[in-house]
Amino acid sequence: MTKDGHIHTPFCPHGTKDSLEGYVEKALTLGFKEISFTEHAPLPKGFIDPTPDQDSSIKLEELELYFDEIARMKSIYIGRIKINTGLEVDYIEGFEEQTRSFLNEYGKFLDDAILSVHFLKYENDYDCLDYSPHVFGQMAEKYGSIHALYEAYFKTLLKSIHSELGPYKPKRIGHMTLVNKFQKKFPAGRDFSEQIQEVLQAIKVKGYELDYNGAGLAKPLCREPYPPDWVVKEAINKGIPLVYGSDSHQIKDLGQGMDIMLL
Numbered sequence: 561m562t563k564d565g566h567i568h569t570p571f572c573p574h575g576t577k578d579s580l581e582g583y584v585e586k587a588l589t590l591g592f593k594e595i596s597f598t599e600h601a602p603l604p605k606g607f608i609d610p611t612p613d614q615d616s617s618i619k620l621e622e623l624e625l626y627f628d629e630i631a632r633m634k635s636i637y638i639g640r641i642k643i644n645t646g647l648e649v650d651y652i653e654g655f656e657e658q659t660r661s662f663l664n665e666y667g668k669f670l671d672d673a674i675l676s677v678h679f680l681k682y683e684n685d686y687d688c689l690d691y692s693p694h695v696f697g698q699m700a701e702k703y704g705s706i707h708a709l710y711e712a713y714f715k716t717l718l719k720s721i722h723s724e725l726g727p728y729k730p731k732r733i734g735h736m737t738l739v740n741k742f743q744k745k746f747p748a749g750r751d752f753s754e755q756i757q758e759v760l761q762a763i764k765v766k767g768y769e770l771d772y773n774g775a776g777l778a779k780p781l782c783r784e785p786y787p788p789d790w791v792v793k794e795a796i797n798k799g800i801p802l803v804y805g806s807d808s809h810q811i812k813d814l815g816q817g818m819d820i821m822l823l
Contacts, residue, residue: 561818563594565732566648566674566771566805571599571626573615575809580633582811588641590815596644596672597630598805603650604658611688616678617650627669644671649730651720653681660726667728674771674805675725676734677716680709689713693742693781700746710748713739714755721762732769732803733759735776735786744781756791764798774817775807785821792822 564587570577580597587595600617603609609616618626630645637643647670649659667673679686680699687699696709703709717736723729736759740748763770773786787795795802802823808814 561804561821561823562592563596563803564590564592564806564808564814565596565644565646565672565803566598566734566773566807567595567814568648568807568809569597569599569626569629571618571622571629572809573618574611574613576811578811580629581636583808583814584633584637584641584643586811586814592641592815594642594644596646597633598646598648598672598674599626601647601649602662604652604655604662606658607652607655607686609688610679610686611691616688623666646670646672646674647730648674648676648734650679651675651677651716651723651725652679652686653716653719656723656725660724660729663728664726667726670728672732673728673730674732674734675720675730676771677713677720677738680712680716682712690738690741693745696742696746706746706748707750710739710752711755714752714759717759718762721759721766721768731767732771733763734771734805735773735807736770737776737787737791740782740784740786740788741776741779742781744783751790756787757794760791760795760798760800763795764800769801769803770795771805772802772821772823773805773807774815774821775805775813777817777820778813785817789822
């Protein structure tokens with residue numbers, strides 16, 4: 561693996577203050593030729609972050625400084641490593657127009673981007689799927705079962721792939737099995753292979769990439785990458801490009817999982 565396409569930064573409110581320079585230096589020691597800083601994009605206008613501290617993303621007023629700091633990194637490390645200015649953009653059902661408007665304004669500044677699902681809509685409420693085991697359990701109760709929650713996640717993931725978000729829509733789908741984050745406490749009881757195959761086929765038809773995310777391996781209630789090996793093999797068979805991402809929120813997590821992942 562010569563690229564880490566999913567790295568967070570000190571601009572992440574729920575991350576660490578580890579420096580951009582530190583991330584780049586660690587990437588160099590790991591032998592990466594290319595990295596993408598993909599901070600959580602500002603949430604769409606009018607959307608209320610359901611997490612307790614409302615710390616899911618960078619603030620809109622910090623975005624210019626974020627771009628400036630990555631540009632500074634590019635100038636410092638020119639010729640040594642390729643650094644991409646990126647964002648991890650949330651697909652939030654019901655906020656497609658606001659997300660498209662954001663991308664139309666800021667997409668031209670991006671070299672790379674990821675489209676992810678963290679928030680699920682239930683009636684008129686939203687929940688952050690991966691916030692904590694406690695919240696996940698509450699969501700399962702709300703939806704009626706763990707099975708129903710999984711179904712809702714994959715339906716939302718499909719909507720994200722088919723959504724019309726304009727010419728700057730990210731072409732890489734983030735951690736497509738994030739719903740497995742707490743699977744050791746909340747086992748689904750089945751592999752949802754039919755839904756996963758549908759997602760993979762939609763990605764293939766669209767010509768998108770897949771985030772091959774090592775963060776799940778470090779999560780004590782997951783212990784597998786997003787997606788797991790069998791899904792990776794299916795993606796490879798379909799000719800879907802996979803891009804390794806550490807999804808690191810601290811320097812020590814850069815490169816996590818890549819030594820035992822399939823690529």
